[in-house]
Amino acid sequence: MADNWRHTGSGTALHAGQVFVNPAIRKHIDSQEGVTGWQNKRPHEADPGQRAFNVVEAGIATSASARRIRTYYAQALILFNVYGVPLSFGPYLEYYHTTLLPTTTLWSLSLIVAIQMLCIFAAPYPIWILYHRWPKQRRIMVFTSLLAVVGAHGSLIFCKTHLEIMLLQGLLMGCGLGALFTLGTLFLGSHYKFNLPMASWISASGGFAGALVHTATAWQLLRRDQWKAANAVSLGVAIVTLLAAFFLAKHSERGNVQLDVRAPQSLRAIFLEKGALWFVIGYILVFFGVFIWPIYVVLILSHAPAFLWPDAGAWTLLAMLGTAFFASPVCANVHFRRHLPPVASFSAACVFAGVSVITPAWVPQFWFSVGCGAAYGVALGAILTLHIKVVAVFHPLHGVWHPDMPVRGALMMALGGIAAAAGFVTTAVLLEKKKNGSKIVAILAIVCLMLGGMMIAGVRWWRRKGFL
Structure with missing residues (x-):
């Protein structure tokens, strides 16, 4: 090496x-x-x-350099929006479906968040290439991505049609957030000689803090039918946080040290490695189901058979994001990882997330939903914090760095984004077409999360010839 x-x-x-x-x-x-x-x-x-x-x-x-500390804060502010915006889409989806666009089908509305999530997770590989090909243009790339996110927020104030919202809140905002996520991770990773699996979980709790702020803002304003005000506040939050991140982010002074990064000799060969195909299937299943409950909980609890006020779903979502905020730094802590390594934590979190959906799906009562939402948040915080590290651990040669690691990570994130988008659309079709759609969706999420988590744990055991 x-x-x-x-x-x-x-x-x-x-x-x-x-x-x-x-x-x-x-x-x-x-x-x-x-x-x-x-x-x-x-x-x-x-x-x-x-x-x-x-x-x-x-x-x-x-000791940590001042540049590194500043980049910690910059990455937290970037993730404040990258995770915060999509995870706060629940109140928007309920508002679109019942008030702003009542004649538009639910599966069409689900395309907004599906496109946004797909763009966020598909961005790492092309942005990585641009980052290394044009090193002198890195800050221009960050500023351009910032403008895309801010422009999408600002333009939404004047939108009224489904197509406009899908292009702005889905495509443009998703591309901007995905680029910022990748660039922020690379800037932070430069302080760790591009050990991206380790850098990926730093400041992750900032994303859940952003989800709390964006969700609370959307809930309080959309329940009063103040669509323009909700987007105006989101615009202000994005400008303040992303501009601060732009000026705080600093590339390492040791930037002349680079890694020899290359793609695997064959993408097909990745799937032929021992247990890799089963790991990929498990990873896809997890991302197919993990975002269903956070995005649809407000809508599901406010419609049949629950018929609770949308406030019940909002409180459930806030409880979920609040516990995720505290769970994220815990599962990344060095002392915690000594006793429960990343793959074990990730797999256990997937199974626990599936269990947390059972009660609110069959007993749709306010306190049950809030309590199970808080439990689900513990798992959500671990899954979104550790998913890149889990991919790195499954390299056939073990170790913490290999030249093809960024390509492998980017490939898995893209597959996860496709799976998440498919999960959103499938959920919308089931809720709209099936009489017991909410229970079918709950079963689907439970099966995907628990089966995916157990498959990843099983493959890990198979490779190591020992339990996890």
Whole structure:
């Protein structure tokens, strides 16, 4: 792996096994598990195959540069919108269906969030290519993406037709958010020598904070039929947070250190690796079902057979996002990951999410729904925080970095986005066409989440010849 590093304008090249750290404290990341641990080793006792970029990052334990800290905050503000906007779509969907566009079919309305989510999850690979091809244009790319998101928010104030909303809130906003998500992760990853699986969970709780703010704003204004005001407030929030992120985000000063990134020799070969096909199927099932309840809970609880006020769905969604906000940093914490590694946490969260849907689907009462929504949020926080790390762990050669890692991660995210979009449209068709559509949708979400989580855990056990 030392050959995968190249330095331009650097005095000394790094080689695997070299140590440039405070000898008192040494950071070690097990290449088999990807779990951070601390060892008080003397330099000559270091593992000879340990990758240099993991060793260098021992500096995090002692002090963090001002540029890195600023980028932490920038990524949190970016995720404030990237996760916050799609996860707050529930009140908008209910408002479109009952008030603004009552004659439009539900499956057509579901295309808005389906396109938005697909664009967010499909953006990483093309943006990664542009990021490395035009390094001097990175901040221009960030600003252009910012303008796309802000422009979409602002233009929605004047929209009234379904096509306009779908193009702006779905396509344009989704592309802008997807580009910002990728660029923010890359800027932050530059401080960790592009160890993107590790950088992917940093500041993730900011996304759920944004979902809380966007959801509360939409709920309070749309329930008063103040469509323009809701979009105006969202516009103001986007301008403040994204402009702050633009000025805070700083690329690492060690930007002359790059990774040798390349695509796998054959995408088909990925699916022929031991257990990879079953892992991909499980991953797709999880993303098919994981967003159904957050997006449709307001609509489901306000229609037959529940017939609760939309406020019940809004409170359920807020409880869900609130617990996700606290669960996200916990599952990414180094001490937690020592006892429950990322794949185990992810799989358990998927199963727990499926169980959390059972009660509100068959007992649609306010307190049951809020309580189960809060339980679902714990799982949602873990799933969205760890999903990129889980993909990295399933590399056949183990380890925390390989040259084809970004392509693999981008490919899996694209498949997840396609699955999520398909889940939205399928849910809308079932709710609209079937008499017991809400229960069928609940069963579908439960099966996808639990089966997907168990498949991922099973493949992990199969590869390691031990339980998780």
